[in-house]
Amino acid sequence: MADVILIGGGIAGISAAAECARGGADVVVLEAEPRIGYHATGRSAAIFIRNYGNATLRALNAVAEPIFEEPGEISDAPILSPRGELMVASEEELPVLDAYLDDAVGVERLTGAEAAEIVPILRADRIAGAMIERGARGIDVDLLLQGYARMLRTRGGRIVTGAAATGMSREAGQWRVETAEGTFAAPVVVNAAGAWADEVAARAGVARMGLQPCRRSAAILPAPEGFDTEAWPIFGSIAETWYAKPEAGKLMVSPADEDPVAPHDAWADDMVLAEGLYRFEQAVSVPVTRVEHSWAGLRTFAPDRTPVAGFDPGADGFFWLAGQGGYGVQTAPALSRLTAALILGEVPDVSETVLAAMAPGRFGVEAG
Structure with missing residues (x-):
């Protein structure tokens, strides 16, 4: 039994898990591949560009920038390097x-x-x-990913690889996720499965977002x-x-x-x-x-090219963290803190306008 299960071991899932684990929450990341960061994260030519993306993404960039500049617990070494x-x-x-x-x-x-x-x-x-x-700067993606993974483990969190979510159901207020590495349960599951996020939702009986x-x-x-x-x-x-x-x-x-x-x-x-x-x-x-x-x-x-972040309006305890497009690495510090704040009942450090722009319910779909 855990407090939060995150499906997907890319930068989105790992960073959000590390933030959710502060304060003693029991957090588990389930990754289908043999190692974290295998797909989009590990193939990114990441660069931090303050003006990259629409208004919502630029708001996330503004939150992420000071974290990149002073990563604190994430890394002792600089994550950003001069580039332009x-x-x-x-x-x-x-x-x-x-x-x-x-x-x-x-x-x-x-x-x-x-x-x-x-x-x-x-x-x-x-x-x-x-x-x-x-002011655009290069991002050391591996340093960022491994820093968040280390932070997660230091806070007592776990990463289970080779653990694709083959079955999902909700019983007695708990999500049960079946994998080749066993069955995991928690009241909250975070869908951070990247390109497979809609597939994970369908497996859970939750309506797709059209990703x-x-x-x-x-x-x-x-x-x-x-x-x-x-x-x-x-x-x-x-x-x-x-x-x-x-x-x-x-x-x-x-x-x-x-x-x-x-x-x-x-x-x-x-x-x-x-x-x-x-x-x-x-x-x-x-x-x-x-x-x-x-x-x-x-x-x-997502259909409107804005990330999907928040609890699904039609599925209790099902949290979306998907649709980051080409902005996943540079928005990870912002979206991870936002995810943790919403799950832990805290106040996010973005405006209500930004939250509404990313809310899963904006597409008018609910679980069937």
């Missing part, structure tokens, strides 16, 4: 750039020539406008010869048709794909990757000579 984000626009993409700048803070508009001074392989003649957020996993591919390329890429920001198209990030002396390039797929152990689609690398190649002055490695992960979105 540079986005470029063609003539046709200028309206997208203008719209982004309208609501952004800490962002500077640049000319094509100025953008090419920062990332010298960019073709200035193809850039009608650009912007840079110098859609989308594939995001990436490839590692050799660094352009004669350039020191480590000082470059992450850079890409403001219309999200490609982006590139310096990665351990090489370049990680993504086609910024977002193809709807079923939940699965994702891999890169060769044609999608080739098309994205072509778009990247058209924007820079160096050719793509070879791909050293490629992979893909899943980003899962």
Whole structure:
């Protein structure tokens, strides 16, 4: 018997479990894979971008930022590192750039020539406008994940791997979750199963939220010869048709794909990757000579592209923590504290407007 069961051992589930475990609550994380962070978390090219996402996500970013900057119990070492984000626009993409700048803070508009001074392989003649957020920073995802896992264990929590939720039922005020590692029971279950969150809900007899996993591919390329890429920001198209990030002396390039797929152990689609690398190649002055490695992960979105966080209105004790899309790592410190506050009966550190924007009941569905 536990107080809270969390299904899913990615950054969402592990961080929320660590926060729920403060004060002596008995918390268990059930992870289907042999290790935590196997799917989206372990494949993220995470960077903290204060202006990334809609108004609700930006509010979560504002809560998360000071936690990243002073992680305290999470980590003795810095989780963030200097990086910056540079986005470029063609003539046709200028309206997208203008719209982004309208609501952004800490962002500077640049000319094509100025953008090419920062990332010298960019073709200035193809850039009608650009912007840079110098305060964007890289996130050490593994340090963050393992820090929360250590914090969870220190607080008495448990992580059980190889424990897919094969059956779920509610009896006498308790959720019973059946797994290959045994049956676990608690009055509250948190659905933090990422791309599989709707599948977990259906297994529990709870209505789906209409969550859609989308594939995001990436490839590692050799660094352009004669350039020191480590000082470059992450850079890409403001219309999200490609982006590139310096990665351990090489370049990680993504086609910024977002193809709807079923939940699965994702891999890169060769044609999608080739098309994205072509778009990247058209924007820079160096050719793509070879791909050293490629992979893909899943980003899962709710219909309105805002996370789903809160108790299900039609299923007692069933808490949603899903639909984070491409924002899961950078919002984890905020969403984990929000989850713990709602479960433990405390006041969350976000507004009622933000809570309402993420509430499961906003889609008008209830358990059948």
